[in-house]
Amino acid sequence: MTNTPFQKAPHVGLFATCLVDLFRPNVGFAAIKLLEDAGCTVSVPQSQTCCGQPAYNSGDRRDAGKIAKSVIETFEAFDYVVVPSGSCGGTIRKHYPALLHDDPAWAPRAAALSAKTHELISFLTDVLGVAAVSAAFDGTVTYHDSCSGLRELGIAAQPRALLATVDGLRLSEMADADVCCGFGGTFCVKYPDLSNAIVEKKTEAIVAAGAETLLAGDLGCLMNMAGKLQRQGKAIKARHVAEVLAGMGDAPAIGESE
Amino acid sequence: MEITAPAFKENAKKALADPHLQRALEHVEAGFIHKRAKVVAALPEFEALRDAARDIKNHTLDHLDLYLEAYEKAATDAGGQVHWAETAEDARSIILDICRKAGARTITKGKSMVSEEININDFLAENGVTPVETDLGEYIIQLRGEPPSHIIAPAVHLTKDQVEADFRRVHTHLDAARDLSQSTALLAEARAVLRDKFLAADVGMTGANFLVAETGTSVIVTNEGNGDLTQTLPRVHIVIASIEKIVPTLEDVSTLLRVLARSATGQDMTVYNTFSTGPRRPGDPDGPEEYHVVILDNGRTAMLGNEFHDMLRCIRCGACMNHCPVYHAIGGHAYGTPYVGPMGAVLGPALFGLEKAANLPNASTFCGRCESVCPMRIPLPKLLRHWREKEFERGLSPATQRWGLGLWAFFARHPALYRAATRLGIAALGRLGRKKGRFRSLPLAGGWTKHRDLPAPAGRTFIDQIRDRKR
Numbered sequence: 001m002t003n004t005p006f007q008k009a010p011h012v013g014l015f016a017t018c019l020v021d022l023f024r025p026n027v028g029f030a031a032i033k034l035l036e037d038a039g040c041t042v043s044v045p046q047s048q049t050c051c052g053q054p055a056y057n058s059g060d061r062r063d064a065g066k067i068a069k070s071v072i073e074t075f076e077a078f079d080y081v082v083v084p085s086g087s088c089g090g091t092i093r094k095h096y097p098a099l100l101h102d103d104p105a106w107a108p109r110a111a112a113l114s115a116k117t118h119e120l121i122s123f124l125t126d127v128l129g130v131a132a133v134s135a136a137f138d139g140t141v142t143y144h145d146s147c148s149g150l151r152e153l154g155i156a157a158q159p160r161a162l163l164a165t166v167d168g169l170r171l172s173e174m175a176d177a178d179v180c181c182g183f184g185g186t187f188c189v190k191y192p193d194l195s196n197a198i199v200e201k202k203t204e205a206i207v208a209a210g211a212e213t214l215l216a217g218d219l220g221c222l223m224n225m226a227g228k229l230q231r232q233g234k235a236i237k238a239r240h241v242a243e244v245l246a247g248m249g250d251a252p253a254i255g256e257s258e
Numbered sequence: 259m260e261i262t263a264p265a266f267k268e269n270a271k272k273a274l275a276d277p278h279l280q281r282a283l284e285h286v287e288a289g290f291i292h293k294r295a296k297v298v299a300a301l302p303e304f305e306a307l308r309d310a311a312r313d314i315k316n317h318t319l320d321h322l323d324l325y326l327e328a329y330e331k332a333a334t335d336a337g338g339q340v341h342w343a344e345t346a347e348d349a350r351s352i353i354l355d356i357c358r359k360a361g362a363r364t365i366t367k368g369k370s371m372v373s374e375e376i377n378i379n380d381f382l383a384e385n386g387v388t389p390v391e392t393d394l395g396e397y398i399i400q401l402r403g404e405p406p407s408h409i410i411a412p413a414v415h416l417t418k419d420q421v422e423a424d425f426r427r428v429h430t431h432l433d434a435a436r437d438l439s440q441s442t443a444l445l446a447e448a449r450a451v452l453r454d455k456f457l458a459a460d461v462g463m464t465g466a467n468f469l470v471a472e473t474g475t476s477v478i479v480t481n482e483g484n485g486d487l488t489q490t491l492p493r494v495h496i497v498i499a500s501i502e503k504i505v506p507t508l509e510d511v512s513t514l515l516r517v518l519a520r521s522a523t524g525q526d527m528t529v530y531n532t533f534s535t536g537p538r539r540p541g542d543p544d545g546p547e548e549y550h551v552v553i554l555d556n557g558r559t560a561m562l563g564n565e566f567h568d569m570l571r572c573i574r575c576g577a578c579m580n581h582c583p584v585y586h587a588i589g590g591h592a593y594g595t596p597y598v599g600p601m602g603a604v605l606g607p608a609l610f611g612l613e614k615a616a617n618l619p620n621a622s623t624f625c626g627r628c629e630s631v632c633p634m635r636i637p638l639p640k641l642l643r644h645w646r647e648k649e650f651e652r653g654l655s656p657a658t659q660r661w662g663l664g665l666w667a668f669f670a671r672h673p674a675l676y677r678a679a680t681r682l683g684i685a686a687l688g689r690l691g692r693k694k695g696r697f698r699s700l701p702l703a704g705g706w707t708k709h710r711d712l713p714a715p716a717g718r719t720f721i722d723q724i725r726d727r728k729r
Contacts, residue, residue: 016720018670022684023713025720044724047673055667057624059646059655063667070671098640147625180583184623189705190659191267191621196709197274197587198623227710230696255713257695 010128012040013078015071015117017088018050019219020240024254027219030246031084031120037246038128045074051088056095057185068096069106072113080127081117084242085218086149087185089119094152119149120242121217125158132165135247140170142211143241144202144225145178146218159217159241166244174209176201183224199228207234213253215241226254259377259405261610262594266617269592279589282417286408290580293524294631304520311517312635314510315502315571319562325471325504326553332474336536338549346376349554353378353463353496356550357387360494362460368478368485369393370465371409371574372498372554374596375609378463389463390455392484394448401428407590409597410522410576415589418444452484462488462546466499467573468514469551472507475535476551479518479528486532495534495546500554502570514573517633522575557609565644569604571634578628578638584621593618600628600638607645616654619645680719688717 012035016028028044035042052067071092075081083089093114100110124130143163149155156178163171182188182198189195202225206214214229214236216222226238237253252258262269273279298304318325330340343349357365365382367373367389379389379400391400395413399406401424406412413421422438425447438444464485466476476497478485489495505511519525538545561570579585579599590598595606595615603618619642628638649655669676691697691714699707706712 021720022680023715025716025723028720049673049676050670055663058663059650061647067670151626151630180623180625187623192705192708194270194587198583223713227712230711255696255711
């Protein structure tokens with residue numbers, strides 16, 4: 001299934017993201033499987049924590065900058081840095097250079113890390129040239145485009161293209177798949193009522209799509225939508241798109257017991 | 259209008275609970291978004307036009323002093339009078355002075371957001387000059403004593419039934435049994451009522467979408483033609499506009515008009531594009547005897563060259579709010595400033611102070627849809643983030659938030675401590691949540707669990723599991 005253009009297996013540093021690390025390790029294992037299947041050597045540095053986006057988006061540039069520097073130190077030796085999240089991937093790719101641009105020692109290092117950092121699914125398709133996965137999933141899914149991945153990194157066609165190669169999987173698009181789910185990081189706890197109004201519209205669209213499973217590429221959005229669906233008593237299950245693409249879509253869904 | 263931005267959260271709560279508003283807001287999503295998408299898809303060079311439009315404004319802002327002076331000279335040469343207003347108060351007194359000299363009792367008004375910014379209506383009324391809004395939406399909200407809830411569709415927060423009730427309440431001279439069930443009947447009634455006001459007005463005041471440096475021309479775009487009647491019938495025409503409305507040439511205006519109409523209402527071109535240069539000349543069939551232009555700064559020169567510079571490119575199309583999930587949820591009034599939606603959340607703190615408007619840049623998910631449709635390519639989320647940075651620097655953000663984030667940032671920079679702390683926390687949460695797989699409530703997570711369940715963590719972190727596998 002791979003047609004990697006590399007002479008030697010690219011060495012990928014997997015940045016799992018704090019939410020995957022803490023809440024859903026299965027996404028990390030799915031990422032490893034997809035990357036290894038595509039011919040990569042994968043390392044998971046033990047000293048990784050968070051990309052610093054909560055500090056950055058809360059206006060705390062100083063702490064965000066310090067966190068960015070430790071991420072750069074941890075990951076700059078790899079050929080690529082791959083992130084199973086458009087949001088955290090976007091932070092490293094789009095915002096680290098902006099954050100450190102006036103620091104002569106760190107600006108070039110931020111730019112270099114930015115250039116080799118990719119969101120997982122788009123890395124598979126756009127960098128490695130993966131056109132198909134060997135996975136099966138019996139059911140109808142609907143796919144939500146998470147905002148940062150979509151608008152900062154241009155991720156929309158890639159996950160759909162790979163999902164189309166999963167045996168047994170049917171994709172039923174929801175209306176306004178590209179509209180925000182209302183998560184917004186700290187937004188959802190700073191403005192819970194507003195966030196709720198937005199996610200209610202989203203779950204309405206999800207339910208109307210008639211799928212049994214909701215997929216997306218960002219765990220934050222997924223936890224928000226899954227949590228709302230469960231509070232509403234809906235039976236729709238939520239999973240990270242990587243889990244299904246890796247053939248690991250049979251683990252308990254997000255917020256489900258074993 | 260009264261600035262209620264400090265009460266944003268309460269405003270938003272009321273808005274979410276208002277059934278009329280929620281019904282009216284469905285039109286924003288359904289109407290504006292699809293219409294824009296359709297005309298944009300029909301114009302292959304639209305993205306190139308956006309670039310050109312952005313470049314025109316960038317160039318103008320880089321040489322704003324030059325173009326403002328050129329504009330003043332051209333407008334004066336055409337017989338107009340240019341007045342400079344550093345503050346809202348200056349603008350108000352200049353306008354009142356012109357009205358007094360003209361002996362004005364009523365003034366008709368075309369739609370102008372700058373006039374809302376300087377709160378001219380209340381001021382004129384207090385000083386014995388009655389302002390009459392002639393844009394249909396503005397007329398409706400003036401009857402209701404409300405500020406606009408959208409920069410181009412001021413009454414978008416209302417349903418037709420509400421407007422009908424207002425007309426019956428105010429237009430008591432008309433037959434109580436008349437049929438107002440159709441929108442066209444409402445429009446015809448407003449038109450008939452306003453006709454007399456146009457003829458009776460001593461002064462007409464409009465805003466300006468553009469001020470053209472090359473010719474000294476002011477340009478307005480409307481779909482109702484009310485702007486034309488406002489500025490041609492009375493003896494005196496006052497244009498109120500802010501400094502960033504300047505563009506160098508008529509050629510530039512034609513480029514900007516093409517992106518403006520498409521981004522705003524999904525039209526190829528707005529119905530009336532009216533160009534005014536000076537007062538009536540000998541031989542002109544109509545036009546005012548006096549033509550005044552009041553150019554307002556009100557804090558904008560302070561934005562030139564700072565991190566909010568890009569905001570001065572804004573051409574007030576409203577596309578950002580039309581595509582904003584927060585605006586869709588609560589409408590414009592909740593913002594509590596004249597400018598609303600993402601552009602208002604950037605301008606609000608600049609015009610009215612960060613202390614008052616700090617909620618506005620925070621109430622965004624940073625989804626980026628505003629930036630993706632902004633015809634002037636203003637990086638709105640980035641500018642909102644800059645306000646959050648200022649808020650953080652000045653210690654204005656809530657203590658609990660600062661403390662929580664500071665703690666998180668500390669752990670994030672100390673991986674061994676982070677590992678130890680998260681291992682314990684996740685193990686405990688994992689044990690607690692194992693049975694159900696999620697939490698309906700959890701101490702310190704009320705913001706989350708108020709409206710949704712919280713998925714329980716698996717119990718062992720990914721990094722710990724990897725360490726055991728020695729990858």
